[in-house]
Amino acid sequence: MNHVLTIQTKNQPVVLERLLQVTRYRGFEVAGMEMKPMADFSGLLVTLSIVSDKPISLLTNQLNKLYDIDYLDCVESELTQTQASSMRA
Amino acid sequence: MKGAELVIKLLEQKGVEHIFGYPGGAIMPIYDALYQSKVKHYLCRHEQGGAFSAIGYARSSGKVGVCMATSGPGATNLVTSLADALLDSVPLVAITGQVSQAVMGTDAFQEVDVLGLSLAVTKHSFMVTDVTELEHTLNEAFALAMSGRPGPVLVDIPKDVQLAEVQFKPRLVEEAATAQQQFLPAAALDQARLLIQNAKRPIAYIGGGVHMADAVPQLQDFLANSAMPSVTTLKAMGTVPPSNPYYLGMLGMHGTQAANLAVQQCDLLICLGARFDDRVTGKLAAFAPDAKVIHIDIDPAELHKLRRAECAMLGDLRQLLPAMSVPTHCEDWLKHCVSMKQQHGWRYDHPGERIFAPLMLKQLSERMPDNAVVCCDVGQHQMWVAQHMSFSHPRNHLSSGGLGTMGFGLPAAIGAQLARPKDTVVTVSGDGSFMMNVQELGTIKRFRLPVKIVIVDNQRLGMVKQWQELFFNERYSETDLSDNPDFVSLAAAFAIPGHSISRKDEVLPALEAMFTWPGPYILHVRIDETDNVWPLVPPGAANQDMLTEKAL
Numbered sequence: 001m002n003h004v005l006t007i008q009t010k011n012q013p014v015v016l017e018r019l020l021q022v023t024r025y026r027g028f029e030v031a032g033m034e035m036k037p038m039a040d041f042s043g044l045l046v047t048l049s050i051v052s053d054k055p056i057s058l059l060t061n062q063l064n065k066l067y068d069i070d071y072l073d074c075v076e077s078e079l080t081q082t083q084a085s086s087m088r089a
Numbered sequence: 090m091k092g093a094e095l096v097i098k099l100l101e102q103k104g105v106e107h108i109f110g111y112p113g114g115a116i117m118p119i120y121d122a123l124y125q126s127k128v129k130h131y132l133c134r135h136e137q138g139g140a141f142s143a144i145g146y147a148r149s150s151g152k153v154g155v156c157m158a159t160s161g162p163g164a165t166n167l168v169t170s171l172a173d174a175l176l177d178s179v180p181l182v183a184i185t186g187q188v189s190q191a192v193m194g195t196d197a198f199q200e201v202d203v204l205g206l207s208l209a210v211t212k213h214s215f216m217v218t219d220v221t222e223l224e225h226t227l228n229e230a231f232a233l234a235m236s237g238r239p240g241p242v243l244v245d246i247p248k249d250v251q252l253a254e255v256q257f258k259p260r261l262v263e264e265a266a267t268a269q270q271q272f273l274p275a276a277a278l279d280q281a282r283l284l285i286q287n288a289k290r291p292i293a294y295i296g297g298g299v300h301m302a303d304a305v306p307q308l309q310d311f312l313a314n315s316a317m318p319s320v321t322t323l324k325a326m327g328t329v330p331p332s333n334p335y336y337l338g339m340l341g342m343h344g345t346q347a348a349n350l351a352v353q354q355c356d357l358l359i360c361l362g363a364r365f366d367d368r369v370t371g372k373l374a375a376f377a378p379d380a381k382v383i384h385i386d387i388d389p390a391e392l393h394k395l396r397r398a399e400c401a402m403l404g405d406l407r408q409l410l411p412a413m414s415v416p417t418h419c420e421d422w423l424k425h426c427v428s429m430k431q432q433h434g435w436r437y438d439h440p441g442e443r444i445f446a447p448l449m450l451k452q453l454s455e456r457m458p459d460n461a462v463v464c465c466d467v468g469q470h471q472m473w474v475a476q477h478m479s480f481s482h483p484r485n486h487l488s489s490g491g492l493g494t495m496g497f498g499l500p501a502a503i504g505a506q507l508a509r510p511k512d513t514v515v516t517v518s519g520d521g522s523f524m525m526n527v528q529e530l531g532t533i534k535r536f537r538l539p540v541k542i543v544i545v546d547n548q549r550l551g552m553v554k555q556w557q558e559l560f561f562n563e564r565y566s567e568t569d570l571s572d573n574p575d576f577v578s579l580a581a582a583f584a585i586p587g588h589s590i591s592r593k594d595e596v597l598p599a600l601e602a603m604f605t606w607p608g609p610y611i612l613h614v615r616i617d618e619t620d621n622v623w624p625l626v627p628p629g630a631a632n633q634d635m636l637t638e639k640a641l
Contacts (some may be wrong), residue, residue, distance in 0.1 A: 014204055014216070021208045061390035067213040067233060 001076065003056045006047040007063070011037070015044060015068040017055065018069035022066065028052045028059045043070060092220040093118035093251040096184065098125045101225050105147060105155055107131060107507050109139035113159025114199060116186025118251035120157075131507065131536060134528035136163050138500040140170030141526065143505030144179050148487045149462050149514075151303075153180045153234050154504065159188045161199030164245075165206065172210040174241035176491025177324060178301060180234040181241040182227075182637040184213075189249040190218060203245045212240030220253035229422045238388040239301060272568040273404070273412055280400045281383050282415045288357035288381075290422045291317045294340065297324030297490070298362015298386060304406035308361065314414040318426040320348040322363050324490045327480030335423055337430055342626045343472040346433035349624075349632040351426050352377050360384040362406060364394040365492070373630035385409055415463060435477065436500060442592050446470065446545055447477045448615050449596050450517070453543065454478035458601045460485065461513040466498035466522030469551035472622045474517050496525025499542070506538045513541065513604070520546040520573050530583040533609050542585075542602050542611040546577050547618045555621045559636070560628070580611040587611030 001066035009015045023030055054083065060074050063075065090098070096119050100108065109131045112120040123130055133139035136158040154174075158167050164185045164530060174181040185212075187193070188200045207214035213224045213233050221244070230242040259438075285291055299308050305328055307357030312319055312329065319329050320340040329336040338345035340352055352358065358380040363369070370376040373395060384391075384398035385406060392401040402409055439445035450473050463472040465488040480486040487505060489497040502516035523544050533540055550568040557565050577587040587610060590599045603610045624635035 014214075017205065018208055025209065033191075055393075058394060061392075061394075065388070065390060067229075075532075 001051075001053060001056070003050045003052075004075050005050060005060065005063070006073045006075075007046040007048065007069060008038070009044045009046060010068045010070060011041065011043045012068050018066055018068060019046065019048065019063065022062050023048070023050065023059060026059050026062055027054060070089070091118065091122070091251065092223050092246070092253050092255055093122040095220075095244070095255055095257045095476065096227065096251070096389065097122040097128060098257060099224060100111075100128050100155065101126065103231060105153070108155040108157060109133055109142040109146070109504065110157030111136050111139055111163060113163045113186065113214065115160035115188050115248050116157060116184075116246075116251075118248065119186065119246070128504060130157075131503070131532065133503075133549055134226065134531045136166035137170050137460075137496065138503075138526045138529040138532065140167050140181070140183065141173070141497055141500035142504035142529075142532070143498075144170060144174050145464060145487055145501030146508045147181060147504070148177075148501070149178050149505035150482050150508035154184055155182050155184070157184045158186070160185060161201045164203040165201060165438060167243075167494075168206060168210055171207065171241045171243065173489055173492040173494045173497065175210055175212065177623065178239050178297065179241065180239035182234050183241060183243045184232050185243060185245045186251065187216070187245045187247040190247045191249065193247065203243070207243045207422055208465055210241070211243050214243040214245065216245040216247075217250050218247070220250050220255040223255065224257060225252065238298075264389055273408060275401050277400055277402045278409070278412050280451065281402070281413050284357055284381055284383060284400060285315060285317075285359070285413065285417060285434045286415050288417065289419055290355045291315075291357040291417055292351055292355040293319040293357060293417060293614055294352065294363055295319055295321045295325045295328050296361060296363025297322060297483065299325060299406055300330050302362060302387065302406040303361075304410060304587065305482070307407050307410040308573075310412050311410045315417050315479075316423065317359075317417055317419065318342070318351055318423065320352060322366070322369055322490070323475055323488055325363070325483055326475060326486045327483040329597065330481065331479040332417075337426060338637070339475050340632070341366075342371065343476065343622050344632075345404060345430075345476070346624055346635060346637075347426065347429040347472055349626070350433075352380075352604070353631070353633045355380050358382050360398070361410070362386060364391045368379070370395070371626045371630055371632040376446070382486055412428065442594070444593055444596060444614055444616050446473050446593060446614070446620060448593070449473065449545075449614060450477040452596055453515070453517075453600060456597075456604060457515060458513045458604070461515060462487065462502070462509060464498045464502040464505060464516040465489070466516075466518040466525075467493045467495045467552075468519045468522060468544040469547070469555065469620075469622050470517055470519045470522075473545070473553075495522040498522060499540075500525050500532075502527045502540045502542075503532055503536075503538060506540050507536075514539075515541045515543060517543045519551060520544060520548060521550045521569055523576070524573075526581070532583060533585065534583040535578065537608065539608050540585075542580070542609070543603075544611065544613050545616060546573065546576070546613060547616050547620065548573055549618045551618070552622070554618070558621070559625070576613045577611060577623070585609045585611055585632055587613060589613040592616035
């Protein structure tokens with residue numbers, strides 16, 4: 001199953017490492033990632049494409065606990081496994 | 090004032106009385122500010138020992154533990170203790186010095202990426218790059234360490250920030266934390282009450298979250314009102330009084346047979362502040378196979394993580410437990426559990442003259458003063474302590490549960506002794522674990538702490554050896570410690586008296602001598618290397634498939 005997480009974070013340099021560390025440690029694979037600062041530079045907008053057979057709540061529950069994350073939304077992606085694989089390639 | 094002075098002033102303002110640490114180059118301004126401060130610093134002999142002392146302080150008192158270290162090796166030496174605090178949800182604030190920002194990223198002397206290192210072993214970590222952020226960051230660190238599911242928080246402070254000038258106006262009164270109004274989940278509570286009322290074989294599975302929520306009285310009321318059997322995790326021992334007839338002891342890999350069998354047979358498992366750890370569940374798919382589950386926790390990530398719950402509630406056990414109290418109708422089940430408890434009770438009729446560790450620990454438990462704190466290390470002795478000693482409160486039993494860190498016991502006892510100077514503190518260690526942080530004998534000597542040290546010595550890494558015997562064809566790879574030092578002489582070098590025993594008839598007089606001695610004391614207890622911990626759930630097996638000594 002593929003999911004797209006839309007995440008709003010505090011403007012901390014370490015926040016991307018935290019997101020990726022938790023995602024890897026909890027056994028989820030990042031198929032794609034985009035990041036841009038918010039318009040007022042108060043934080044970051046991050047989009048993570050995630051591939052996993054496990055329930056995505058096992059990841060979102062952990063990410064939601066991070067102090068630097070202000071908002072997280074998750075939608076099921078229309079990406080197929082093949083597309084996700086090609087993104088990784 | 091300087092940033093370094095702000096750090097110490099803020100600790101004073103927060104009422105922090107004791108901190109543990111070790112100075113070094115990048116944290117010298119903070120140590121300079123500490124000089125003549127009201128905050129009492131305890132110099133440990135290794136940063137890991139200092140952080141474990143802070144953990145022992147926190148776990149025995151319910152307060153935040155605070156430790157400090159310098160950059161580079163000072164900070165890396167904290168990592169194991171931070172991981173220990175994370176896995177056991179211990180409120181800890183670690184303050185580390187960092188090299189100045191001007192040289193950060195240049196591989197400067199004693200520079201390491203502490204923020205990067207901390208990601209996997211802390212609840213959260215900060216680096217302060219602007220001295221005007223220092224006060225807010227430290228306040229956040231203390232709040233985070235204690236809030237929700239407690240845990241370790243690290244604050245890394247570059248030396249230039251410590252030396253920078255900043256305005257600080259100490260508050261006359263610390264802002265009182267406002268109790269959060271919790272809206273009780275009415276529908277889930279209705280469901281929970283219905284499940285409890287309809288259950289024929291309910292059981293409470295109690296974890297460390299109960300006492301961390303200060304919900305021990307509510308838990309005991311719940312058990313009394315609902316009249317159901319209970320089991321606890323390693324971390325929750327002491328939550329239920331040992332005198333409770335329906336308390337079956339610890340469950341899991343080295344749990345009691347009654348506890349494991351009852352959980353496997355139950356039709357309703359009420360999991361309170363616990364997390365279905367693999368050492369508890371054994372083969373997860375076969376754990377409590379006929380049970381519906383009610384799961385309550387303060388951490389949303391624990392709900393449904395390993396076991397789907399029919400009824401999951403996020404919240405404060407102090408409020409939720411009273412709202413769940415309903416009578417049960419399970420007299421036959423209670424009788425069955427009591428019968429199993431009697432049938433599988435411990436036996437201490439060990440033949441021969443040599444010391445049988447379970448009996449010795451039972452005698453230690455019976456001889457200890459009321460409200461004594463026991464700090465364990467990790468291995469066979471740790472499981473024997475859990476099986477054969479009794480505790481009146483979880484804060485009286487400090488054991489490294491989640492991380493299973495050898496070397497925990499001695500420094501944790503130092504922290505506990507400082508947190509509770511009027512109570513007796515005993516550390517029970519193994520000959521392997523004791524050597525892991527043996528340098529902290531120097532801390533005991535320096536501060537004249539009356540910690541009682543019991544070393545259960547089988548001249549082996551006993552638990553690993555036991556697994557080699559049972560599961561690795563008796564290939565005893567690197568578990569022989571028969572060249573241990575003379576522990577009594579070693580302690581004597583730190584002006585700590587002691588005694589060595591090897592016969593059963595020596596135990597009671599030796600315990601008497603230890604507890605009547607006013608200062609620190611070491612009791613070296615020689616046991617046989619062939620003694621193992623029973624029962625044992627083999628790896629990958631279900632909890633009803635316990636191995637017992639008789640079965641072998």
